[in-house]
Amino acid sequence: MSLSRARATMLAVFLAGFLAQAAMTILVFLKQAISSADLVNLLTESLSVYSVPMAVMLGGLFASRKISGRISAKNHTPFLMALVLAVVWNALLVWRFATFVYAGFNTAVDDSADKVSAYVDQIAKVSSFLIAGALAYFFSGTS
Amino acid sequence: MKLVFLASLFLGIAAFPAPQSDVLPQNQASGDGYRINVQRVIKRSAPGAQPTFEITYDYEFKNRSSVYVPGLGSAPAKGSFTYKTFEPRLEFLDQPNGRVIQSLSPSPTLAEMGTDSTDTPRQSDFPAAARVEYWKPPFTTFPGAAAAVIQRYFPFGYITQGIGNTNYYITHYRGLQTPNAQLRSQIALMISQPYSLADDKLEYHVQFIARDHPRLSPTMRYADDRSQLTLDAARTFIDRFLSDLNAARSPQ
Numbered sequence: 001m002s003l004s005r006a007r008a009t010m011l012a013v014f015l016a017g018f019l020a021q022a023a024m025t026i027l028v029f030l031k032q033a034i035s036s037a038d039l040v041n042l043l044t045e046s047l048s049v050y051s052v053p054m055a056v057m058l059g060g061l062f063a064s065r066k067i068s069g070r071i072s073a074k075n076h077t078p079f080l081m082a083l084v085l086a087v088v089w090n091a092l093l094v095w096r097f098a099t100f101v102y103a104g105f106n107t108a109v110d111d112s113a114d115k116v117s118a119y120v121d122q123i124a125k126v127s128s129f130l131i132a133g134a135l136a137y138f139f140s141g142t143s
Numbered sequence: 144m145k146l147v148f149l150a151s152l153f154l155g156i157a158a159f160p161a162p163q164s165d166v167l168p169q170n171q172a173s174g175d176g177y178r179i180n181v182q183r184v185i186k187r188s189a190p191g192a193q194p195t196f197e198i199t200y201d202y203e204f205k206n207r208s209s210v211y212v213p214g215l216g217s218a219p220a221k222g223s224f225t226y227k228t229f230e231p232r233l234e235f236l237d238q239p240n241g242r243v244i245q246s247l248s249p250s251p252t253l254a255e256m257g258t259d260s261t262d263t264p265r266q267s268d269f270p271a272a273a274r275v276e277y278w279k280p281p282f283t284t285f286p287g288a289a290a291a292v293i294q295r296y297f298p299f300g301y302i303t304q305g306i307g308n309t310n311y312y313i314t315h316y317r318g319l320q321t322p323n324a325q326l327r328s329q330i331a332l333m334i335s336q337p338y339s340l341a342d343d344k345l346e347y348h349v350q351f352i353a354r355d356h357p358r359l360s361p362t363m364r365y366a367d368d369r370s371q372l373t374l375d376a377a378r379t380f381i382d383r384f385l386s387d388l389n390a391a392r393s394p395q
Contacts, residue, residue, distance in 0.1 A: 035360040
């Protein structure tokens with residue numbers, strides 16, 4: 001697997017996580033279960049959480065105009081580990097939005113935008129170790 | 144030895160049960176042609192909020208047809224009320240701004256700290272816009288009728304407040320029914336009187352605060368941020384409330 005393919009895969013995982021959260025927030029808003037102020041708050045919270053890893057990834061991509069490196073057989077393991085950790089990190093955030101959407105469509109379930117926002121804020125802070133190393137490994141340098 | 148004796152004496156006194164009474168002696172007053180019996184005064188305090196006193200009393204003035212209670216208004220010479228007030232003082236006047244017939248400063252029979260969870264707005268929180276209504280004689284039936292209807296819709300009662308010559312009854316917030324299951328709407332009322340006794344009618348005003356929040360957004364919305372459904376539900380509620388209030392009028 002080429003390094004550019006590995007980077008693209010990692011970027012896709014994070015992008016999918018962020019878009020899933022944004023879509024679910026908008027869905028709950030369209031259901032009229034949250035106010036426009038909370039729509040902005042939750043989207044801002046998600047953006048702020050994703051801004052650091054996305055900045056690292058996009059910065060790494062734009063810094064290398066041509067990526068010609070390949071991941072050797074022995075480098076597949078770090079990539080798989082990085083991929084799993086990235087999926088775990090995103091899943092930690094996305095599942096909370098999934099429960100929020102469920103509450104938005106089921107009036108018997110109690111939840112609130114403040115609780116989701118607090119969860120995202122707290123989890124993102126303490127779970128950054130999951131992705132910091134992987135991002136540095138794959139997105140720093142040009143090959 | 145002396146210390147041990149004093150300690151056992153202290154413990155003995157502390158362990159001895161004090162006489163219990165729901166009504167303290169200073170919560171009653173009686174004399175020639177009158178009696179006032181304060182059955183219960185519950186002092187409720189919450190951090191950062193002015194304490195309220197929920198007072199339950201009955202009274203009778205035999206040689207009068209009516210009395211005036213600041214905060215409540217003109218009332219029959221015999222009656223009983225339960226409401227909250229900021230001042231633990233009960234005054235009976237012969238008329239508005241008139242002579243004090245009897246007054247009482249009852250002691251709380253129960254004090255509850257941090258338990259007043261009812262969300263009640265202040266008098267100054269209400270918008271100036273008011274619905275003007277009239278009450279036909281006898282005017283003394285107004286406080287009793289208002290109390291009964293308020294109690295029906297607002298089970299945690301109301302606060303009375305006398306400001307100048309105007310008496311205010313302020314309710315806590317209660318839920319409103321709207322067609323949108325995702326909307327949580329609430330209303331609080333303020334009824335004030337008297338404004339005018341012209342044409343043999345008591346003019347009273349009804350003001351309200353309606354607020355709402357989407358089910359999963361905890362922050363309340365006021366003024367222009369509110370849903371139109373909340374305002375419609377508030378108007379419907381006030382119509383029903385006033386209809387019940389007029390129906391509750393009963394001649395003495």
